[in-house]
Amino acid sequence: MYFNKYYLLTFFVIIIIFFEFYLINLNINVYESNSIESGLEETTKLTINYSNESYLDYLTSEILEKEYKLRYSLKLGKAIPTLWKSPYLVDLDCKKLLRGDIKYIKDAGNNRHSYKFVSKSFPITCNDIKMRGYYPDEPLTKEESEYPLAFAINVFHDYLKIEQYFLLMYAPQNQFCYAIDKKSTDDFKNKNDDVPLKTNYELVQIMKVYNGSIDMDFGNSFTSHPINVLKNVSLKYKDLNIFKKEDSRLNNLIIMNSKLKIQKGFLEASLPKESVDYIVNVLNISTLINVLNSGLPYTDEIFWPSIMTSPELNIPGWQHYKCSKNSKFSYFYFTRRSIYTSRKRCPTKHIRHGVCLLGIEMLNDLKSWPQFFGNKFYSEFDAGGSTCWVEYLYEKKYFEFNKEIDETFYMRSPLIKYQKIKRETSNLTEICNLALT
Numbered sequence: 001m002y003f004n005k006y007y008l009l010t011f012f013v014i015i016i017i018f019f020e021f022y023l024i025n026l027n028i029n030v031y032e033s034n035s036i037e038s039g040l041e042e043t044t045k046l047t048i049n050y051s052n053e054s055y056l057d058y059l060t061s062e063i064l065e066k067e068y069k070l071r072y073s074l075k076l077g078k079a080i081p082t083l084w085k086s087p088y089l090v091d092l093d094c095k096k097l098l099r100g101d102i103k104y105i106k107d108a109g110n111n112r113h114s115y116k117f118v119s120k121s122f123p124i125t126c127n128d129i130k131m132r133g134y135y136p137d138e139p140l141t142k143e144e145s146e147y148p149l150a151f152a153i154n155v156f157h158d159y160l161k162i163e164q165y166f167l168l169m170y171a172p173q174n175q176f177c178y179a180i181d182k183k184s185t186d187d188f189k190n191k192n193d194d195v196p197l198k199t200n201y202e203l204v205q206i207m208k209v210y211n212g213s214i215d216m217d218f219g220n221s222f223t224s225h226p227i228n229v230l231k232n233v234s235l236k237y238k239d240l241n242i243f244k245k246e247d248s249r250l251n252n253l254i255i256m257n258s259k260l261k262i263q264k265g266f267l268e269a270s271l272p273k274e275s276v277d278y279i280v281n282v283l284n285i286s287t288l289i290n291v292l293n294s295g296l297p298y299t300d301e302i303f304w305p306s307i308m309t310s311p312e313l314n315i316p317g318w319q320h321y322k323c324s325k326n327s328k329f330s331y332f333y334f335t336r337r338s339i340y341t342s343r344k345r346c347p348t349k350h351i352r353h354g355v356c357l358l359g360i361e362m363l364n365d366l367k368s369w370p371q372f373f374g375n376k377f378y379s380e381f382d383a384g385g386s387t388c389w390v391e392y393l394y395e396k397k398y399f400e401f402n403k404e405i406d407e408t409f410y411m412r413s414p415l416i417k418y419q420k421i422k423r424e425t426s427n428l429t430e431i432c433n434l435a436l437t
Helices: 005-048 061-067 094-098 102-109 126-131 159-169 200-210 273-281 286-292 303-307 327-332 360-366 379-398 407-411 414-422 428-435
Strands: 070-073 078-081 150-155 175-180 336-338 373-375
Touching (some): 094 360, 159 379, 200 414
Parallel strands (some): 150 175
Antiparallel strands (some): 070 078
C-alpha cells in the first residue's frame, strides 16, 4: 500500500498536537479542580464584595498557585501561562466589549469595576509575577532579536497595572528603566498611566520604518504654551556647559554666545539609539536639566523639543526649530495619544485633568489607533476596561500569528520625510516644504 510521505508527516504532527492539548487540558483540569475544592465559597464571595481600599487582599502565593493555568499556543508551539485576572472580573465579557457590543457595553458601563489601592500583601515575588503571565526567555522572532527596544517610564502608583503593562511590553532583549518619585508634583503624577497599544513585534516593525527618525511633538499649538523658564538664568551655550572639554564647538564664539531656542511639546517621545548615545556620551546636559528643574509647571515638556530642534547641538535625528513650528508635524506624532475634550464629547463621559479617560466604551476603537501608547486607563474609574485591553494584547502577542503593519501609513509622516530629505539637501526651506507635502 502506498502512503504519501507528506500526508503521513502531517498526520503525525496532528497526533502530537492533539496529545499536547490532552496533556495541557489535563493539567488545567487539575488546577481547576484544586481551585474548586479549596476555594469555591471564597470565590463566590469575591465576586460580590471587595475592598476598594485594599484590593485583592485575599490573594497569597498559595492561592495564586491554585489559580495558575496553562494554555497551549500554536504560535509558540508550547503551553504558557494564561493571563491571570482578578476573580472580581469573572463576569466581565471582554470579547463582547472588544467587538463593540453596544448593548453589553451600556450595561457594563453602569457597573464598572474599579479599585483605589492594591493590598500591601499582594504577592510580588518573581515566581508570583511569572504565574500571572508569560515572560519568554528568548526573543519571539529573529526580527525582534535583532532590534531591541529600551523603555524609560515614570511611575508612582497602581502596582498591578504597572505589572500588567510591563508584561505586554516585555521581551528578554529589551531594556526597561522605571523611575519612581513619590515626592513629585501632581502635574508629574497625572501623566504616568500610559497603556501599550502595540505588541513588541509591531513596535519593531514601526521603528524600522522610522529608520533613525525621531517621533516627537513638534508644532502643536495646544502644547507650545505656556513656556515657563526662570528669567534669571542664562540659556547661552557657554553658560549651559553643554559641550565637553574635547568638543571643537567650545572654540566657536558664534555657537557659544548663541542661546538655546526653547521649544515645548508633550514629554513622551521615541528616539533612535544614536540620538540617546549622543546626548549621554557627547553632551553634558546636567546644567540644562538643573535650569529647567525650576519647580515651574510644564517644564518637563521643554527638554526634548528644545535640544532636538537645535542646529548648534546637532543631535542625530534633530529637526530644525524653524521647520518644527509648523503644526502639521504634530498631526503625525504617534508615541502617545491623549484625547483632550469636553465631558460631553468623551466616549466614557469621564474627564481627568482635561483628558478623556479610556474605558470599556473605547476598547474596539483602540484596536485601530496607530499610536504606540494611549493615555489613560485609570483604575479608580475603569479597571475592568484596562484588564480587558491587557487580555486582548496578551492574546495578540502570544496566541495570534503576526501580521505585517501598514508601513505606508507611517511613511507619510513628515517627521520621517524630513530626515530622508535632510540627507539629500542642505536647503532648509526646501527640506521643510518637501517634508510637509
